[in-house]
Amino acid sequence: xxxxxxxxxxxxxxxxxxxxxxxxxxxxxxxxxxxxxxxxxxxxxxxxxxxxxxxxxxxxxxxxxxxxxxxxxxxxxxxxxxxxxxxxxxxxxxxxxxxxxxxxxxxxxxxxxxx
Amino acid sequence: xxxxxxxxxxxxxxxxxxxxxxxxxxxxxxxxxxxxxxxxxxxxxxxxxxxxxxxxxxxxxxxxxxxxxxxxxxxxxxxxxxxxxxxxxxxxxxxxxxxxxxxxxxxxxxx
Numbered sequence: 001x002x003x004x005x006x007x008x009x010x011x012x013x014x015x016x017x018x019x020x021x022x023x024x025x026x027x028x029x030x031x032x033x034x035x036x037x038x039x040x041x042x043x044x045x046x047x048x049x050x051x052x053x054x055x056x057x058x059x060x061x062x063x064x065x066x067x068x069x070x071x072x073x074x075x076x077x078x079x080x081x082x083x084x085x086x087x088x089x090x091x092x093x094x095x096x097x098x099x100x101x102x103x104x105x106x107x108x109x110x111x112x113x114x115x
Numbered sequence: 116x117x118x119x120x121x122x123x124x125x126x127x128x129x130x131x132x133x134x135x136x137x138x139x140x141x142x143x144x145x146x147x148x149x150x151x152x153x154x155x156x157x158x159x160x161x162x163x164x165x166x167x168x169x170x171x172x173x174x175x176x177x178x179x180x181x182x183x184x185x186x187x188x189x190x191x192x193x194x195x196x197x198x199x200x201x202x203x204x205x206x207x208x209x210x211x212x213x214x215x216x217x218x219x220x221x222x223x224x225x226x
Contacts, residue, residue: 004157042203042216043158056212090157099212101146101165106157 003027004107006091012113015081021110023074023091030096031055032074033104034066037088043106049074050096081114088112118142119204119217127223131193136220138204139186147187147206149178152219158203161189194224 004025013019023032031050035043048056049068063085065077074091088109094102120139128134138147146165150158162171164180164187171178175198177190191198205216 006157042205042218045213048212058213088155092157100207100210103146103148103160103163104214105160106150109155109157111155 004091004093004105006089006107006110008110009108010111010113012115013078013081014115015083017081018077018079020078021076021089021091021112023076023093023107024072025093025105025107026072027093027105028071028095029093029105030071031094031099031102032068033092033094034064034074034076035090035092035106037090037109039087043090047076048099050099055099078112081112083114086113118208118215119206121202121204121217121220123220124218125221125223127225128194130195130224130226132224133190133192134194134222135188135190136202136222137186137188138217140206140208141185142208143184144206144208145184145210147180147184147204148214149187149189150203150205152201152203191222194222196224196226198222199224 007022034046037043046060047066052068067075090109091107092104094104148163149161152158162178167184168182169180175192179188201219203219
């Protein structure tokens, strides 16, 4: 099973809303990632969690707040977003033994629209 | 500066034709991964290449990693409409833990 699941599939929110994106994997992976992908662009790394600890934060604005409650779950809490934050948000996971050589497996993404 | 350059950017061919897409860099990569992505979906892993000169085959797809680990190619034989999608190469440069992506090749295979 190489499946990473993400909910919701689509999300529309106002700039004053608070919402969360969820990601789950049951492959026993110990590294999990959030990426942002704008239309016609490649994915861009936002955060990396390794063994439930935040390992990389790519200078993401504080209106995005990641959380890793356990090794199988990864959340992204959203608050006071801007319309330019509208994008496809992708979660990925990898074994986590050596991040710089790990193969990453991606979920289907959450399409976020900020009005 | 784009670390991974993919070419061509767009490719439209007829069913049954062969094609090759390229992923090039001036930097050495410890590994390269190829993904296929459909609109509104996440990238699906096709292959990971690790060893310089390595060739991997996945049915009609052949992947090659350059001897110097700076480039890779994907060759598709007898393309089918189901091969349509965005092909992304991605890799870890040197000792970095950040996966960097090329801009992708958008392939359309017409019936």
